[in-house]
Amino acid sequence: MKEKGCSVTTSYRTSIPAGTLVTGRWRGGRYLVQRLLGQGANGIVYLVQQAGTRNLYALKMGYDALDLQSEINVLKALQGQHNAEDRDLSYLVEVDDFTLGDREIPFYVMRYVKGEPLSKFLTRRGGQWLDLAGLNLLKQLAALHKGGWVFGDLKPDNVLVSAYGDVELIDYGGVSQNGRSVKQFTEWYDRGFWNAGGRTADAAYDWFSFAVVCIHMLAESRLKTAANQLPQTRSTADLVQIMNQEPRLRPYSNWLKKAISGGFEHTDEAYEMWKRMISRKPVRHSVRRTPGWLKSAFAISLFLLVCAIYLTLR
Numbered sequence: 001m002k003e004k005g006c007s008v009t010t011s012y013r014t015s016i017p018a019g020t021l022v023t024g025r026w027r028g029g030r031y032l033v034q035r036l037l038g039q040g041a042n043g044i045v046y047l048v049q050q051a052g053t054r055n056l057y058a059l060k061m062g063y064d065a066l067d068l069q070s071e072i073n074v075l076k077a078l079q080g081q082h083n084a085e086d087r088d089l090s091y092l093v094e095v096d097d098f099t100l101g102d103r104e105i106p107f108y109v110m111r112y113v114k115g116e117p118l119s120k121f122l123t124r125r126g127g128q129w130l131d132l133a134g135l136n137l138l139k140q141l142a143a144l145h146k147g148g149w150v151f152g153d154l155k156p157d158n159v160l161v162s163a164y165g166d167v168e169l170i171d172y173g174g175v176s177q178n179g180r181s182v183k184q185f186t187e188w189y190d191r192g193f194w195n196a197g198g199r200t201a202d203a204a205y206d207w208f209s210f211a212v213v214c215i216h217m218l219a220e221s222r223l224k225t226a227a228n229q230l231p232q233t234r235s236t237a238d239l240v241q242i243m244n245q246e247p248r249l250r251p252y253s254n255w256l257k258k259a260i261s262g263g264f265e266h267t268d269e270a271y272e273m274w275k276r277m278i279s280r281k282p283v284r285h286s287v288r289r290t291p292g293w294l295k296s297a298f299a300i301s302l303f304l305l306v307c308a309i310y311l312t313l314r
C-alpha cells in the first residue's frame with residue numbers, strides 16, 4: 001500500500017527531450033516524443049506521435065518495473081472485461097521496454113486524453129461546472145465498480161476534464177479488485193486519514209474520496225485547516241462541519257453526507273441521486289440592477305415629454 005502526500009512530487013528523474021525517438025525493444029513500436037505531459041510518483045508521461053502516422057498517444061515510462069507492471073495488469077484486465085454498453089475503459093495500446101544508455105526503461109502507450117485536471121478546469125470555468133463533471137465522473141466510477149474494481153487513488157489530478165465537461169480517469173496504478181487492500185492513496189482523499197473506515201477496496205472507498213474531492217474543489221482552505229489537525233482528532237464530523245459552513249457546498253450536502261457514510265446501495269444510486277440533486281438546483285441568473293444614472297435620465301426624459309405634451313396641447 002502506498003501513501004502519497006498532497007504536495008507535488010519532485011523527482012530526480014529528468015525528462016527526455018522532445019524529438020527523441022522511443023523504439024520498443026521487443027515489439028519495435030516507434031514513437032516520437034512531442035512534449036512532457038506530466039510527472040508523478042510512478043513515472044513520467046509524454047505526448048508522443050506514432051512514427052509514420054499522425055496518431056497521438058500518451059506514453060508512460062515507469063520508475064519501477066514492478067509498479068508499472070501491476071498498472072499494466074489492471075489495464076489489461078479492464079480491457080478484457082470491456083463491455084460494449086459501458087464507456088471504453090480500455091485504452092492500453094502497447095507495452096514494451098526502451099533502452100536509454102545502459103538502462104532499460106519499461107513503458108506503456110495509452111490513449112491520449114485531451115483535457116485538464118479537475119481543479120484547473122473548475123478554476124477557469126467556475127465551480128458550477130462541478131455538477132456536470134461530477135455526474136460524468138460518477139458514471140465512470142459506476143462502470144468500474146460494476147466490473148468489480150475500485151479506483152482507489154481518486155483525486156483532482158487523476159480526473160481530466162474536456163472542454164465540454166466530459167471526464168476521463170487517468171492513472172490506473174491505484175486500481176484494486178473489490179475486497180483487496182487499496183493499493184495507493186493520497187492522504188486528504190483517504191477514508192483512513194479521516195478515521196472514517198478501513199482501506200479495504202470497496203465502492204464506498206471511492207464515494208468517500210469523491211466527496212472529499214468536491215469539498216476540496218469548493219472549500220479548499222477549510223479542508224486544509226481540518227486536515228492539519230492531529231491525526232487522532234480528525235473525523236468525518238470535520239467534513240460535515242465544512243459542508244454546513246461553506247455556502248457553496250450546501251446544495252450538495254445531503255449527497256455528500258451519504259457518500260462519506262457509505263450510505264448508497266451501489267454507484268448507480270449515487271449517480272441517480274447526484275443527477276436529481278443538480279437538476280433541482282436553482283439556476284442562478286445574474287440580475288443586473290438598473291444603474292442610478294439611467295433611472296434619473298429616464299425621469300428627466302419623462303418630465304420633458306410631459307412638458308412638451310402640455311405645451312403642445314395648451
Ligand SMILES: Nc1ncnc2c1ncn2[C@@H]1O[C@H](COP(=O)(O)OP(=O)(O)OP(=O)(O)O)[C@@H](O)[C@H]1O
Pocket residue numbers: 009037038039040041042043044045058060110111112113114157158170171172173
Ligand atoms: N492518458 C493520458 N493523457 C493525457 N495526459 C496524461 C495521461 N496519463 C497521464 N497524463 C498526465 O501525466 C501526469 C502523470 O501521470 P500519472 O498520474 O499516470 O503518473 P503517476 O506517476 O502515477 O502519478 P501519481 O503520482 O499522481 O500517481 C498526469 O497528471 C497527467 O497530467
